[in-house]
Amino acid sequence: MAQSKRDTVHTYAAPVADDASWLPDLTPVDPGAHLVDGGVRDLDAVYYDTDDLRLTRTRATLRRSTGDTDAGWHLGLPLPGDIREEVEAPLSEEVPDELRDLTLSRTRGDPLRPVARIRTTRSVRHLLNGTGAVVAELRLDTVRAQSLLDRGGNALWTELEVELAEDGDRALRDAVEKALRDRGAERAGTRSEVARALTGTGSPVDPSPDPRPASAPGSSGEHVLTYVRGLVATLTDLDPAVRRGRPDAVHRMRVACRRLRGCLRTYRPLLDRSVTDPVRADLKWLGGELGAERDHEVLAERLATGVGELPGELVLGPVTARLRAWDVARRAQTRRRTLDALASPRYRALLDSLHRLVAEPPLRAGAAAGKPRKVMGKALRKEDGRLRRRMERALSLPPGAERDAAIHHARKAAKRVRYAAEAARPALGKPAGRLRRRAKAVQKAGGGHHDAVVARDALRRLAVSAHAAGEPGFTWGVLHGQERAAAGAREQQLSRMWGRAPQPGPRGKRVG
Template identity: 35%
Template structure:
């Protein structure tokens, strides 16, 4: 979906009370006639980061329905001139479906501002607009006078919104009809004459141009929101709702993963290096986070959300595996001494691996272009904006981290007690998956935890009270709480580093297993074609040796990650 328009607009903005009359503009300057009133209702959903980074950079991004210009609109600042007129560059994109997410074309424009931060609905504006055209002596439209009654609220749980209303008048300057070609100086002169006439008209009723840059800025200010750390998060994850900051930490982490998915959609379509891998990791992190905090949430709704995300994880899996195996095997082949490279192995491997990757990538792109993907991103955003919290939280985030670690430990015991190599391979893969979940939980609790200045002075005592209450709840929670409380964990920073080390080893282990099986499969094809398969055996042997070398390293890393090392 491309940007369908990018135009420079000039407008004046005036604030009026509900009963104020509009000035008479006909006969002022080039304005000969004011056309009849046309009423319309528009609803605009504004998107920004949780820190309101776009607002801080004086950009606005909205999806608007109703009126004559429904669609996505991105406005970039041009500043306010001495005469009070605002000049902005506006980019537009098609409306899409009701569940559509921010078009990639518009996201690219603001990428230097937000990077891979998540974009979520932060404000809804419903505008009852009465539009009148300003016409010159030839009957050409030279401006639009739009009398707006605005209602604004933050999206979230239905029925809980604080709503504010106000009235403002916008006058958008139109320099010429689209079919009329005029020079830039002529356009500037025409615009200035209309601006002067409008200013003179409003001066007669004692109204000067507004200094408010946008409806969104005014709405958020009235709702008590200004750019800053996590100011636009849902109220039930804010510090005011949870003074320990635990809810905010896990929410930030989960939202960050949605941001990565949003930002990489175009890159995955283009098969950019490592894009599939990073998006797939983001889906795993999101699912793992929801699994970790499931005791805090409605289990049925949370599990349903995890299943939706799992579809994307699996969809990306084929493309990711094909990418990793291709790079790994071809890299190993390049490292072989020339004497060990026999037959047409290089051509066959490139052909087979490239074909496998291309087919998997094609399936991934088809998924990203599907309505299901569009719905998924919208559903994740809705879920994050209204998490289904349970009324009583019986376990602290620390308890949940220990529970995640305990799940790894149980699978590690099964791997150690496996009777066959195949069973051990399976259990080590399970250790890898559970270990990732534990690692991601630690990341959320450490890297995304609120800073002391965010918690505020009053939070320390309240946090102590909360911890005491949670400790009492754990005492009555039964065996599971006692089981997790028996082991002293490592420092969180050390624990995170331990999980990273373990995942690197287990990841390499899994890649070696997949590469070895892929080599055996392609070797069978080569053998059937009468080709020399000696080099395949050498490559299989290298992967087998790597698996053996990693075995003791995995045991040590697992012990350290579980806090059992000396």
């Protein structure tokens, strides 16, 4: 089984060769702080990647390490900010299947092969505080790198790594860094060790991130492409977290699909639809597959909370047990559906399509070169008009199933307005920001209404099952009544909110 850990190692370019006496005096870091010799280790790591370095280009690394306590396979994945997550697996001859799967969103199924070998002689020093506890480990490395690509060479450098103890704080890190800077050390940057190795050995394949396709500065096409590029990167980064069942990962990946799909729809006048329409269809499919797990997660939590908040005298029969059994069965089914989707040929084809979308953007020369206020403003007004029509129709209907469906339909339009405004916000400024906030409020209220409607349907099915088993149905009825009241309250909220919604401004002046 793969295991994970958060890696907060910081690397510095050491100004001298392998000479531990160069290390600075760290007593100012903490009263009584001192360094203790931790010995010398010899490390050997072979890095794996595709022929065109797809892992390295996206700041991920996969290595097979020997010669230290962390011998085994290590997959390094970038996280927001200044940290990485490392997933480990036991030492074996071939890349473990679980790690291969976690690289799929980057490799897109291309084979992994050795691309570099890095051998390190490591001199270790432990930084102890006044009480004798280890607060950090300093590692002075002499690194010998060898490219395993055709026509690759060799390189040699010295670097210093500092890793805080698990409970180390930012103030300690900053103090250590200041002491190192005073001695001439500088941060080595965010490039991975394998990227530095391949660059230093004269690799015939450039390990730098893929160049961003050019578009006219300040144009509508540039703003849309920037938004699309960010979403594709988000989806790529979330894939491993979804596979491993990390909290909120399915939800975030589903939202990325929706945002990307909405952007491609709203700004389709700027894009070649023969390219983007199939991508939108595949994003809709993927969002639906992810949605099964996410929707059940939300529903199960809502029902459990509802039961937990009832007074004890209103809970009749084995309500909690039935709810738990239903949750376990459904959760297993929806989880399997998510993993099957990520293992499918259709998903792999979607990854290829998304890569081509950002590598060779299908921008239409005329519209994409247009000014954002005109081109993007027009697209936003069109989406806002669709939202208004749907919302007005929904609120004109009498309470019932038709109105419930119409509110859900309007909520989807609010999402598209919100996501389109997010893409336009850097170009259009505050008007787009105001429109985004209003659409988000409508989406939230409509979402609360939809959750209540879905919960009512689930409660009815649970009540039928309970009745068939000879169990009391009273508690299910109480919960059903509460959800009906919650849906009614959301309808009133939407009506009040829509009554205060601003009208469209003059053509070309405002977007909401």
